[in-house]
Amino acid sequence: MITLKEILSATGGILKQGRASSFSGVSTDSRNIKKGNLFIPIKGERFDGHKFIGSALKKRASGALTSKRSDLPEDGTIIFVKDTLKAFHQIAKAYKERFLVPFICITGSSGKTTTKDMLASILSVSGKTLKTEENFNNEIGVPKTLLTLNKTYKYAVIELAMQGLGEIEELAWITQPNVAVITNIGSAHIGYLKSEENIAKAKSEILKFQKKKDIAILPADDKYFNYLKKKTKGKVVSFGIDSPAEVKAKEIRFRGDSASFFIETRAFHVRVDIPLPGKHNIYDALAAAASAYALGIAPSNIKRGLEKFKLSSKRLNIVYSKNIRMIDDTYNANPDSMAASLSILENYPPRRIAVLGDMFELGKIARISHENIGKLAANLNIEALVTVGKLSEYTAKSAASNGLRNVHIARSNNEAIKIIKNILKPDDTILIKGSRGMHMEEIVKRLKRHA
Secondary structure, three states: OEEHHHHHHHHOOEEEEOOOOEEOEEEOOHHHOOOOEEEOOOEOOOOEHHHHHHHHHHOOOOEEEEOOOOOOOOOOEEEEOOOHHHHHHHHHHHHHOOOOOOEEEEEOOOOHHHHHHHHHHHHHHHOOEEEOOOOOOOOOHHHHHHOOOOOOOOEEEEEOOOOOOOHHHHHHHHHOOOEEEEOOOOOOOHHHHOOHHHHHHHHHHHHOOOOOOOEEEEEOOOOOHHHHHHOOOOEEEEEEOOOOOOEEEEEEEEEOOEEEEEEEOOOOEEEEEEOOOOHHHHHHHHHHHHHHHHOOOOHHHHHHHHHHOOOOOOOOEEEEEOOEEEEEEOOOOOHHHHHHHHHHHOOOOOOEEEEEEOOOOOHHHHHHHHHHHHHHHHHOOOOEEEEEOOOHHHHHHHHHHOOOOOEEEEOOHHHHHHHHHHHOOOOOEEEEEOOHHHOOHHHHHHHHHHO
């Protein structure tokens, strides 16, 4: 429940008409309006939510925001604001401030979602934890998540994503993180930001609204560690494997679909087994453990949470279907995560097939990035490569020129499926990965039926 008075105070809006004194909730989607909601129309590149104000009110919304002074519906409570998206953020921030739970916000070029899932699993051992679901990590999803808070939650773990400068800053302003986590600085979104230096600058925006009592969790092995450290106002807790760090991983062992290692801090030394292979997943576990450690979570709960956590869908999900193993990593892709997934594939017996789609948002480095992935695939212990999409033709040609013989180019998911079926053998392991816009989950679904 949120009152009209709170809405007007948070947004500086003007009540144009109507009598509603409170609202049962907030919605930006007129299709999912519930009785008593406040409808917030968002203007996007392809649509303008203002067109659906009338529809929302007919579905028994109690009112709506608007940034337009004309064409107002005759009935319903209407509040005028300068910018409906900004007002949405202001409302979410005001609502969030009702609750005294620690807010842990996570950003980085890769590993955000895995770290979020791991940390939420750890914290849920100690108390009910709100976490970002699915891809609700942007300017719409973050405020939606905050507006689901209630008094039963003890912690909130929020993932923050971006494409350009200023976007993390806005999300950090809304969330005001008590603990700010940066997993790493890589080349994801370099097409928008042009350089890794700008990516580091954009990710560091998560630290802008922290106070001296707040905590920054930073990657000691990252080349931008010192840059990020200088941006902090409060305490820094570092995590790493190769560099000096407050939270370190020692004695790392990989076994099939899992990894075992010791987490070492000044206060404790505990062994954990996580249900994921790969060094990059060790870093994600360390970031989560460092966050929990900074919050004073017991080592036994850190261990228990890491060992019972489950990944969000389409992220390194190991799927066994009859006589083949599929590594479903279709949620998204960038050069760093693609290389990490290929290194995981290399460790599975007996035959390994990589099905790789285009990586988007790479700008001028798109061609060289795809070529580098092809070279890596050729140098790893992989028997066959199937590429999907125009950019991935560079991957295929690079792999072939570097000695990989079994290379196939597909221009669509349907074509890729036909190729895979022709080369597939019993007990094969198949990695399927590409950017979200490639919809490579279609390949996973079809192969499940085929196997």
